[in-house]
Amino acid sequence: MRPVAAAKLFFVIALCTTYLISVSQIGPAIYESVVANETGFAAGTMIGSISIAALSKEEAVQKVQTKVNEWKTSAQLTLAYQEKTVAIPARLFSFRVEQSVQQAVDGRPSQLVVQLDKEAVSTLAAQLATPALASSLQFDKLVNDITKSAALLQRHREPFDLARYIGQQTTEKIAVSAGSITNLGEQKAEVIAWVDNHPSIEIKGKTVFSLAAYVKGMSSLAMSTIASAVYQAVLPTNFTVVERHTSRSLPDGIPLGYEAKVDGNISDLRVYNPNTTAYTLQFQTVGTGFRVTLYGLPFTYQYVIKMGEVEYFPPKTVVQYNPSLKPGERYVKAAGRQGMLVKVKKETYDESKQLIKTEVISEDFYPPVHAIEVRGLELGTTPTNETETPSSDKAQSNEQTKTPTQEEQPNESDQYEK
Structure with missing residues (x-):
């Protein structure tokens, strides 16, 4: 009989233990449910950003649902x-109001339960980023941040920038544009030494970059050579050129339309990066020149730089008479150089290769340099101070932000020949 009595005793103890545990766990929940319905939630009870203090469950559901509808x-x-x-439609969010109220903790903040249509968000992201970029997107983090914002019923906030959800390693590997100078000439040693000491320069997001700070102590021509390559690299991007200058004559080795004069005093090259992420200029020597490559996230649009037809202005000849020369003798004191005018345009294309807009970036004008020729006096003539007035050259600024000084005037005794 002892085994039977022991079994009965064990059964009674187990039953009592189960009852006590059930009462201790279920009882408070039942009590809170009854009390909450009768007296309302305690002070400090929140669902998301909504206070439900002193409300019954039914009243809390009604209030939260009203706030959700207003938010939508x-x-x-x-x-x-x-x-x-691109807008994120409110229909992509499913709010679990009753579940949120049921899970509310009395006297404490609780989360508003929200579900977001991930597939729809992925489709929206694909409208903004290229497939290669979308594949490196931290998508779960993006969805989580959007869901948190909706759970707090935030109506107006800054856009969810996809660039912030792309790994830095991806950013550093993508070359988006480049510029180069193929023949450095006399500036080769100076420029190459600078390139070796400055393999890369970072242009931070939402900031203005000034090149002058990086090329101090160099000759003006060397500074301008580096600046011209940088200008060539940033031109086919969405960067804004804040300050850029050109010379009176196009320096040797610099392509027409891409000159950027920097002298360390007044002239500088400054560009604004409108993107939220940084871009990096990387410099490397190539043969007798060097190359500048811009690394960073790919651009939404494609930018194409096109040069217009070059307009040339032939130089005139300034004649100076020298009585020490025999009649008919002459020599060229200074060779002339033809002037040039070129219009630089930027074309913007979307992902479908459709032209969106065309804008004129600059009109670079280099006035002609007049030749100077010294001649002997002709028999029966005397020197004269009269000059032949040349036809007016195309007058316009040779810089984007500053007007160049006037060209040096010839001596009164000089004469012009067409």
Whole structure:
């Protein structure tokens, strides 16, 4: 009989233990449910950004649902990447109001349960970023941040920038544009030494970059050579050229339309990076020249730089008479150089290769340099101070931000020949 009695005793003890545990766990929940319905939630009870203190469960559900409906009609959440933005429709969010109220902790903040249509968000992101870029997107983190914003019923906030959800390693590997100077000439040693000491320069997001700070102590021509290559690299991007200058004559080795004069005093090359992420200029020597490559996230649009037809202005000849020369003798004191005018345009294309807009970036004008010829006096003539007035050259600024000084005037005794 002892085994039977022991079994009965064990059964009774197990039953009592189960009862006590059940009462201790279920009892408070039942009590809180009854009390919450009768007296309302305690002070400090929140669901997301909504206070439900002193409300019954039914009243809390009604209040939260009203706030959710208001949010759906006024919320403006967007995805963005560089110049492009796309709205996130409110219909992509599913709010679990009753579940949120059921899970509310009395006297404490609780989360508003929200589910987001991930597939739809992925489709929206694909409208902004290239497939290669979208594949490196930290998508789960993006969805989590959007969901948190909706759970707090934030109506107006800054766009969710896709650039912030792309790994830095991806950014550093993508070359987006480049510029080069193929023949450095007399500046080769100076420029190569600088390139070796400055393999890369970072242009931070939302900042203005000044090149003058990096080329101090160099000759003006060497500074301008480096600046021209940098200008060539940033031109086919969405960067804004804030300051850029040109010379009176196009320096040797610099392509027409790409000169950027820097002298360390007044003239500088400054560009603004409108993107939220940084871009890096990397320099490397190539043969007798050097190359500048811009690394960073790919641009939303494709930018194509086109040079217009070059207009040439032939130089005139300034004649100076020298009585020490025999009649008919002459020599060229200074050779002339023809003037040039070129219009530089930027064309912007979308992902479908459709032209969106065309804008004139600059009109670079280099006035002609007049030749100087010294001649002997002709028999029966005397020197004269009269000059032949040349036809007016195309007058316009040779710089984007500053007007160049006037060209040196010839001596009164000089004469012009066409």
